[in-house]
Amino acid sequence: MDQLNAFWETLKHSFRNLLPIILVVAVFQLLIMRQVPDGLLSITIGLLVVVLGVALFLQGLEMGIFPIGKGLSNAFAKRGSLPLLLTFGFSLGFAAVIAEPALIAVASQAELISEGRVNALTLRLIVALSVGAVVAVGVMRILFGQPLHWYMIIGYIIVVIVTFFAPEEIVGLAYDSGGVTTNIVTVPLVAALGMGLAASIRGRNVLTDGFGLVGLAVMVPMITVQLYGILVYSFGDPVSDMTAANGLAAMDNGLSGDSGPTLPEEASPGVLMGMLSDLLLMFRDVLPIIAVILFFQYAVLRKAIPHLPRVIFGFLMVIFGLYAFVLGLKLGLFPIGTSMAEQLISLERVIFIYLFAFSIGFATTMAEPALIAIGQKAEEAGKGRLNGNTIRILVALGVAIGITIGVHRIITGDPIHYYIMAGYTLVIFLTWLSPKYIVPLAFDLGGVTTSEVTVPLVTALGIGLATHIEGRNVLIDGFGLIAFASIFPIVTVMIYAIVVDMMAKRQQRLADE
Amino acid sequence: MQPLLVIAVVADELQDRAVAIAQAHGAQGISIIEGRGIGFPEHRVFFGLTYRGYEKVLAFVLDERRARAAEAALNHELLLEQRFKGLVISLPIEEAMGADMDLMSAHLDKLDANKAREQ
Known part of the structure; x- marks a missing residue:
C-alpha cells in the first residue's frame, strides 16, 4: 500500500514535470504557426506514456x-x-561507457568524418578506459577528502589547451563524447557510488x-578523445576504402534509435515482437553494468x-520505465519537435528559432528524470541549503541558454573552438570564485542534462539547422550542441550559489552592525 | 503491565529479519529509522579512515515480559554480539498516547492463545 501511494505521488509529480513541454508545444503551435498539430491523439497518448515511464523509472531508481x-x-x-x-570503480566506469549506444553512434561518426583516421572501436575503448580510470581517481579523491575544484580547474585548463591544438573536425565530437558517456542509468548509479562512499x-x-564522479567522467573523455584526434591527424593517413555508407547508417541508427525502441510503423503481429525486441535491446545496454555489479557482489x-x-523489482521498473519513457517520447514529442524545428527554420525568422531553442531546452530539461532524481538527492545531502526544484530550474535555464548559444553558432557559422574555449574559461573562472560546497554538484549536473530526452531532440535540431543553412556541414556543424547544453548548467548553478553566498554574507554583515 | 520502549539498532541487511522477530513477539507498530553509525572498536580502513556503516533503528512498544523475550530473540537469532551486527536496548515508558490499548491487548491475547494451541 505504501509503495502504491508513493507511486501515485510520483505519477502526479511526473505529470507536473511534463507541463512545461506541453506548454511550449502548444504556444508555438497555436500562436506562431497557427495550426493544430497533426496526430493530436498520438501526441497525447505518447505524453501519457512518458508520464508513466518517468514515474516508474524514478520509483525504480x-x-x-x-x-x-x-x-x-x-x-x-x-x-x-x-x-x-579501485578495481570496482574502474570496472563500473568502463562498463557504463563501453556499451553506451550514444557513444557507439558518436564513434562511428568520428570514423566517418575523419576519413578513417579515427577508428571507432579504438575511440570507444579510449573513452571507456579513461572514464574507468577517472572514476577510480574520483574514488581516491573521496577517500582523501580533497576538494574537487582543483581537479576541475586543472582538468578544464587542460581541456582548453588541448582544444586549441585539436583538429577542428574532432572538437565537436570530443565534447559530445564527453556528454554522452553519462546516460540516464549510469548517472544515478555512479552518483550513488560516490554518495554511498x-x-x-x-x-x-x-x-x-560524494558528488563529483559524474563531472569527472564527463571531463576526461574530452581530453583523451582530442589527444587521440591530434595523434591520428598528425601521424595517421586517411583510410580510403572506408565504407562511408556503413558509418552513416550506424550513426543514423544510433542517433534516431539511441538505446530506445523504434516506433511501430503499423499495427500488425510484428508490433508486439518489435516491442519485445526493443525491450531486449534495452536490457542488453545495461547488461555490462549488471554483470559488473553481480560479479563484485557475489564473486x-x-x-x-x-x-x-x-x-530486482526496482531494476525492472527502471528498465520498463525507461522503455515506456523513450517510446512515449517517440510517439508524442519527437515527431512534433522535429516538424516544428523544420517549420520554424523555413519561416526564416531567426528570432523564432532562438526562442524555440531556448524554450525546448528549458522544457525538456525540466522533464529529465535523472535530473529529478539527482536534484532530490542533492536536496537531501544539502540539509536545507539546497532545494531540488531550484536546482532543476537553474539547470534547465542553463541548458536553454547553452542550446540558444549553440544554435547561434550554427546560424552564424563561427568556429566551435572559440565558443567552447570561452565557455570553459568562464567555467574555470566561476569554479575558482564560487562557494566550494556547490562545485561537485554543479559539475555533476552538467553531466546529468545530456541524456535520453535532451540528446535526440537537440541533435535533431542541430542537424535540421545545419542541413537547411547553406554552407554548413551536417557532420561538423550539426554536432557540438550537446556540449553547449552541458557547459551552461554548470555556469548557472555556480552563479546562483555565488549570489546566494554574497547575499548571506551581506545579511550577516548587516546583522553584525 | 509495565510497557517498555524497545530500540533495536541493526545493520541494514538485518532489517527484515529484525522486523519479523519483533512482530512474532507481539510488536504491532514498528518505527524504522535509517541511520549511519560507527562501531566499537572503530573499524579502521584504508589510510586510517573510520568506517561508517548503514544501520536501521527499530523502535516498538511491548509489555515487559514480551519485550524481554523479543530482546533475547533478537540478540540470539541475529547474533548481535558479533561485530557489525547491532544492539538492542529498552526503556520504561511513563506515558503513551495515540494507540488503541484495547486493540493492542486483544492482539496480544490472540497471539498467546495461538501459542498455547501449538504447544
Missing part, C-alpha cells in the same frame, strides 16, 4: 539503483581493501565529497544483496 550503489560502496569501505575498491567514511560529507564480496527482491 529509489528501490533498486540507489540502494545497490550505496550498498556496494559501503561494503567495499567495510572490507577496507583499496585495490578492490562518502556516507561510509567518517569525516566525509555527502554533498562536498568478490561474497555477500547477498540486502533487500534483494525489492532491488
